[in-house]
Amino acid sequence: MTHATIYAWLDLAMQTFAITYVYSENTAALDENRPAHRGFLSGLAAAGMLLASGPVRQSDMTGALIIVQAENAGAAAALLDNDPFFKLGLVLDRAVVEWDIVIGAWASE
Template identity: 60%
Template sequence: MTTYAVTYVYDARSAERDTHRPAHRGFLAGLYAAGVLLASGPVADGDMQGALLIIEAGSAEKVAAILDTDPFAVNDLVADRAITEWAVVFGPWSS
């Protein structure tokens, strides 16, 4: 499996995100339990709100297909998403 760093940039509808957050977190909890999601959490840079997800999958296309079913994505709350292959050299996910 390959490790991917995924960044989400959220759109400005924070109240709508709050509505869908329980389903989003449940979705992520399922990925974590399955060993697909290694870590995730919110990030912010000035006015930008988003998230960083570390995922193991067979390809970037597989990561995209998985994350397309995230309730935040289904409800168009993710304004931008980047999927980057990450070669982990040190740390608990290095091979």
Template identity: 45%
Template sequence: MAYFAVHYTYGTDTESLDSIRPEHRAYLGSLPELVASGPLVGTDPGRALLLFRADELSTVEALLDEDPFAKAGLVASREVLPWNPVIGVFAQ
């Protein structure tokens, strides 16, 4: 399995983001492939970092497509990159 770092940039519709956030967090929390996720503090527009462990990039992209934020059009951009941890708790 490989690690993938995801960078989300959210849209500016804060009312919709606040409304759908519980569903978004519940969805992400249900994914066994998700290692960690959280907002990047002090960013405007809001951004987040998500870390996945999966066999393929396409698996991660498919999971992200089902995120309630993405389905509602609240993710302005996303970048998914393979990540190779060489030091720390994720290194093998």
């Protein structure tokens, strides 16, 4: 992906948010619903709202980090309200924080 493509994705009027998920320990339900979850996130990416997403693993939990563009934290959370994992109660905790990117390919300046 070129820098021009990245900047086209990043609407400078929008804010960037890092959203973390903590998943349920119900691995069977997570596995069963993962295709729908990833399909949902792929749709947000295709629409230019999701910049990146992927699993995170620690010794005591599993979850995800999702980077989105939205007008505010409430709008960022609302983008993910229809995520199948979230709707099915497979996300035990979700945190939304504004992320001011100052260095790197996604930095606005």
